Structure formats: C-alpha cells, structure tokens
Amino acid sequence: MTVLSRQALFSRTWFQVCALALAYLLAGRLSLLLAIPPGYAMAVYPPAGIALGIIIVAGYRLLPGVAAGAFLVNMLISWESAAGISWASTLLAALLGGGAALQALAGSYLIRRFAGSNLSLDKDTSIFRFFLHGGVLACLISASVGVLSLYKLHFIPGDHVINNWLTWWTGDTLGVLTITPIVMVLFAQPREIWNSRRWNVMVPLAICLAVVISVFTYIRHREEQKQFLEFRLEVERISQDLQNKLNNHTDAVNNIERFFASSKSVNRSDFSTFVQHTIDSNKAITSLIWAPKLRHADKTAFEASVLQEGYVSFKVSEKDASGKLIPVKARDDYYPITYIAPFRTGTLAFGFDMGSSDIRRIAIEEARDSGNLTATDPLVLVTDSGEQHSVLLYAPIYAPGKPLDSTEKRREAFQGVAMSVLRMGEVIEDALSKQDQKNILIKFYDLSYPGNKGIFYDAIKIIDPGHFFQSTINFGGRQYALLAQPSSAYWNSHVSWITWFTMIGGLLFTSLLGIYLLVVTAHTFNVEILVTQRTSQLNDSEERLRAILANAAEGIITMNPSGFIESANQSAEILFDYPRGALFGRNILSLFPDPASEAFLQGYMQDQLELHEKQARQEVVGKKRLDQEIPVELAIARVELGSQTLLVLILHDMSERKRVEKLKSEFVAAVSHELRTPLTSIRGSLGLLVGGIGGAIPAKAKNLLEMANDNAERLTLLINDLLDFEKLEYGGMQFNLQETSLPALVKKAIDANKGYAQKYSITLLFDAEHSVDAVVNVDQQRFIQVLSNLVSNAVKFSKKNGQVEVYLSRSNGWARVSVVDHGIGISRDFQGSIFQKFTQEDAKAARKYAGTGLGLSLTKTMMEKMGGRIDFNSIEGEGSTFYIELPVLS
Incomplete structure (x- = not known):
C-alpha cells in the first residue's frame, strides 16, 4: 500500500509539473503578443505571476515545472527569431529557466517567512507584505539573472543592460501584482475566503486586464503604423x-x-x-x-x-x-x-x-x-x-x-x-548622412545578380521581417533593391512612450485595484466572520437568557408603556395561576386592581416618577386568576431599546415572608409578655436581696446572688436588644422626630452614663458650655439610646482609670458627635464586620466585656432611620473614635 501510494504521489507530482510547464509556456507565448517593438520588451509578464501563485499554493515540488516552462518559452523565442537556435541560445534558455524557478522559490519563501503561513491575506499588513516580498523584492532575481546572462553571452551590448533590467523587473513585478491574485483565488487555501473573492476580486481584475490589454493593443497598433510611416518616409527620402x-x-x-x-x-x-x-x-x-x-x-x-x-x-x-x-x-x-x-x-x-x-x-x-x-x-x-x-x-x-x-x-x-x-x-x-547610417540599416544589391557578389552594401545582420521597407532603383538599364530596417539606435530615439505609459499605467491601476479589492474583501470577510460569531453568541445569549428567565424563581414580566404585557416567564404565570402564554396581551392593571398598586404602576407607565422613586421597590397586592389576592414585592424599571421603550417588572411572592413575619411578631409578643415580665420580676428580687432587704447574707451566698443578678441584667439587655432589633427590622419601632438642640441632648446622654462609667473607674469628659450649637431633627429617646451605646462601649473597652472624651463639631451642613476612647482599639481584620449582628472580635472578648454583639448594629440602623450616619476610626492598641452625624437644621 505504501509503495502504491508513493508511486501515485510521484505520478501526480510529475503530471502537475508538466501541466505547470505547459501553462507557463502558453502564458509566455501569449505574452509575446504584448511585446512593444522592436524586440520582446514587455511591460507585463504573466508567467511570473502564475509561477509564484502555483508555488505558494502547491509547494516547492513544482519548481521543475517553472524551470521547464521558462526554458521552453525562451527556446521558442530563439526559434522564431532570425538568429535561430544555437548552443548560446540553448544555454541562455537554461539560465533563464533557472532564474525563473529561483525567483518563484525566493518569492514563496519570503512570503511565508515575513507575511506568515496564513495565506488567507485577511489583513492589510499581510497583503502589503505579500506583494512587497513576492513581487517587488523577489522579481529582482529573474531580472538580474536574465540580463546578466544576455550580456555575458553577447546577446545585448553593455549600454542596454540597465534599460533591459528595468523592463524585465517591471514586467515580472506587474505580472505578479496582476496575475498572482487570480491564481490565489482559483487555488489558494482556505477556500472559504478565496471563494468569496471569486466575484469580488477575480472578475473585476480580469475585466480590468482585458480593458487594459485592448487599449494597449489598439494604441500599440496605431503607434506602430505611425512609426512605420515615419520610417518609410525616411527610407523613401534615402531611396530618392x-x-x-x-x-x-x-x-x-x-x-x-x-x-x-x-x-x-x-x-x-x-x-x-x-x-x-x-x-x-x-x-x-x-x-x-x-x-x-x-x-x-x-x-x-x-x-x-x-x-x-x-x-x-x-x-x-x-x-x-x-x-x-x-x-x-x-x-x-x-x-x-x-x-x-x-x-x-x-x-x-x-x-x-x-x-x-x-x-x-x-x-x-x-x-x-x-x-x-x-x-x-x-x-x-x-x-x-x-x-x-x-x-x-x-x-x-x-x-x-x-x-x-x-x-x-x-x-x-x-x-x-x-x-x-x-x-x-x-x-x-x-x-x-551620419544620422541615417546610425538609425537605418541598409542593404543594397543587384536584383538580377544572385549570390553575395550582387551585394554592394549590407549593414543588416539579421532581417526583422516585421519592420523593414524595400524600394527599387533603376540604373544603367538594371534594377537594384534598397532594403532598409530600423536600427536599435532608431528605436531608442523613437520610443513609443505613449504605448509604455498606457500599458504600465493601466497595469499599475489594475495592480492597485487588485490590492484594494483584496483589502476590501478581507475586511468584508472578517466582518462577516465577526457577525457570524456575534450572531452565534447572541443566539446563545438569547437562548441562555430565555432559559434563565424561563427558570428564574422570581416572576418577570415585560410590558409596553401602555401597560400591555409582552412577555411573562413561567414563574410569573405560576404566581398568578395562569396557563402558559395566557398573560400575553393582558393589561397589567388587571393583575393589580387595588388603588395603591394602580397608582404606582401608572406613575411608571406615564414616566412621571422621580429617579429615586423609579429605583424603589414597593409591596403591592396582586390578584390571581380566580380573584385570590396575593402579596407581591414589585420592582420595576424602564428600559430603552432603540426607539422602543419597555417596562420590566420583577415580582417576588411575599406570602411566605408575610407568614414568617406573623410568626416572628407572635414570637416577639410571647417574649415580651411571657419572658421579659417574669425575668423583670426575677431581676428585681435578686436586686433587693443583693441590696440587703432580706437581712444579712453569708459571703458565699452573696457572691452567688450578685452573679445571678449580673446575668439577669445581661439577659434583660439581650432581650431588649432583640426586641428593638425585631421592631426596627419589621417596622414595629416608631420614631418621633423633633427639632432638638444637640449639645443639651448630648449632655443628657452623658449624665445618664456617668454612674456606669464610675463603675469601671472611667472619667467622662464633655464641655457642653464651649461646644458648638446645632439644631437637628431626631427622636430624643432613640438618640440617647444610640449615644449611650457608644459611650458604654467606650467605657467597657477603656483601660482602668482612663477617660472617654465626647466632642461636638459641625461641617458642611452636618453635626458630628465623636466618642473617643484610649482602650484596646479594633483589629484591622475585624473593622469590616463591626456593624454586623452578633459580632464581637473573639469569644474571649465576649466573656470579658459582657456584650451581645447587637449594640452597634442597632445603633447603625437607628441612625439611618433618623437620616444620619455612623462611622469610626481605630488603631489597634491605641483606642477608637466612633462618630455619628446628623444634618443640621440651623
């Protein structure tokens, strides 16, 4: 199997080599039709573009086809010329074939080396590098090898080297710029992008080339006629x-x-x-x-x-x-x-x-x-x-x-x-004249006398059958022939620049058009790929979004500003007890018939709400399909999608929450009446016993009673904090906000906590007489509770015989009350969670300082309810400063 595969590969390779050689030969022969007289100078050489394109696509194994094709083309030129085939022309053809193959090899290598192995040419830089390395640079090789060979083998004189080199290089370069893109469209990989360029690149290039060649052929024919007429007039003058x-x-x-x-x-x-x-x-x-x-x-x-x-x-x-x-x-x-x-x-x-x-x-x-x-x-x-x-x-x-x-x-x-x-x-x-002898080659001979003896003058070495003129001269009863053809000097002085400019200009335009089309199609292809990717991603995103919305636990409804439902997920349909798709097209107000809900929704539909109102949530009452009411937390947002406006409603079923709140309320009532009342009685009895109302108590028993009394106080505080927290969280705590002078209120709170401070041997400092005055809007009882919490914490965490300072200041419309201690401070790790419920820095601290972990959380919540705020600064081991701020009324 391996041997057969290698034989098949070998046969296929040689078939492709022969096909490439034949294609090169045919293209080279057709290129001679584009030659500008008198020689074979061509402004474009398509075989160079074919060779580079095929080698890039098929690989270096087809290089023998390039060499063979170039060899045959040059042998054909020698055979068609008057000089015929000789050992020199054969050697020249071999050298030119090698130069063509070397050029294709170098061009392909440079493109893969500098333009990258990706041959899709889908970027501007890769297109530019493709033509720079494969055309402008690689084409230096064949021109240099070819012209040097012509010079060394005495086919051209030294003064013709530069002109021939420039013509050769220009022809090969333009051949690559115009023909290689067509070859790439036909054979290059990846086929997706090159197939898309078949109509956008190859057809316009082919049409443009056909137009350029047609115009060139017409102008060249006209210029040839003009030149031949001028030459004929010159020869007729000489003949006369x-x-x-x-x-x-x-x-x-x-x-x-x-x-x-x-x-x-x-x-x-x-x-x-x-x-x-x-x-x-x-x-x-x-x-x-x-x-x-x-x-x-x-x-x-x-x-x-x-x-x-x-x-x-x-x-x-x-x-x-x-x-x-x-x-x-x-x-x-x-x-x-x-x-x-x-x-x-x-x-x-x-x-x-x-x-x-x-x-x-x-x-x-x-x-x-x-x-x-x-x-x-x-x-x-x-x-x-x-x-x-x-x-x-x-x-x-x-x-x-x-x-x-x-x-x-x-x-x-x-x-x-x-x-x-x-x-x-x-x-x-x-x-x-001397000018005539330089520009015109003459042969003069006797027409009736055969052989070289009949030739009187012969400056023509090789007759150019396409460019000569013959006249007959009568003399002495005999006829003589005057044969004349232009010399190389004549053609150099009678260059048809309009033909060159037409061809080169047209080919440059075609080349630039090809490059432009490649760039445009590359951008188009990349955009199409991006659109396809984005479309796929969008479809995936839409599918994911549909899946998320369909399976979301919360009900989601979209409606237009008129209030008609455009979509509803499964949770919304279950919430209102409607079958799948039954909510579509219904008016949203039919699901929320109570006046408060209707007013809330109308405000959104008419876009009459303020920004903070638009972002708020509201509890409303919904109505199920069978007229059963259901408490719902409703969040609504206005979304602009181009020229379309949608209202998105997120619905949360509050039934379970309401049931839990009812249970908690009942629990709070039970705690308040069934736990706090006997605990108060127990605490009072223990206090009386510790105070000595029952007579003298042994020392050991007194210690036990004091311990029981302290724990009863702690339990009372915990229960009070729990009740206050529940009231705050579920709206049971009422706030009576009044305009109050802040210094007097602070002094009142300080006086209430002096006994507690003396218990810990702490001095409370507050200079009420020299403090700034500020009127704020607060609930006095709750403010004293907040400040007392901060002062008691400062006292607890201060060192014995220390002091706690309270300062009052105002800035930028805010009044600040600062409580400063010089105690243990707060560690950096704990500072981020200090206002959370049931948090203390460690269990040891909870036992030592007898706290519940609810005080600061309650303080923060109550300050926010009164429109204020709380924050702190602390350095571990040096102390802390807690401050509360309230808006100043005057």
Missing part, C-alpha cells in the same frame, strides 16, 4: 537621394558622350581636362574611360600611334586565367582602354581590351544596340587600395551625323564607349 546620386553619375557619362559627339577630334589632354571636375566632385567614381572600337586590321597601327605618344610599353592586352595581363588574342573587334582619368603611370587598365571580358563585352554590345547607358553585372575590381565591388557604366558613342534609328545603323555608326567605374558602396555612403 540614392536615385539622384546615380542619376548624377549617369549624367557624368552622358556628358562624355556629348563631348565626343560635339568635337571633331578629342585628344588625351582634352579628355583629361574635360572629366577632371567630375572626378574631383564624385568620390565614388574610380575613373572615367574612353575605349574606341578597334578592328583587328587597325590594331597594329593603333598600338603604334599610342607608342608615338610616349607610352613605350603600351599593348592591347587581356587577362589570362590567373589574372595576369597578356597580349590580346586575335578577334574581329577590340575595345582597348585608351583614355583614362585619372591616369597613373603603370596602371593595369591602360590598353586592356574590355571586349575580352564577357561581362564587359555584353554590356558594351547592349549599350551599342540600344543606344542607352548600360551597367555591367557587379564586379570585384583589383585596385591600388584593394578589391572593390564596382559597376561599369557604358555610354555608346556614335559617329556624328550618322542615322541611329535602327540597331543595324547604330552598329554601323558605333565608334566606342565612354565608361565610368563606379564604387556602389561609396555611392550608398554618400547618400546617407
């Missing part, structure tokens, strides 16, 4: 200049013919003088010649006449197979070069019979028979300066006054030829 130059040479030979026709005799000196200006002004003319027609019978006399002119070695000659001059062979006619300018002693051409050469003889006879100038086939002439590709131009010279209206008559009147030796290469160079 060349034609004019050749016509001038034709005129030079015709002038010689006219000179002979108009003169009775022309000697050597006359000929030299006549043609000297023509030679001086036309560097392309090697020499101008007069060659008479010489019959065989006149040959000897002709040679003798020339010898008499002083040319002692003159002979009518011809060339043998090796090119050496030899005496001419016997023929009917000869065409010896007689006059030649410029004439140089020892010139090989002097006396040469042009009729001995087939090429020359044919041209002479053609000129003779037609009466027109005739050019020879291209010739390679050996001169002092070496071999030169030249053309001999012949003009027939006829005897003056002879008829020339037929071939036979022209042959009879024919006396010889005037000839010009013309270097055609120099004619071309003379017709081209």
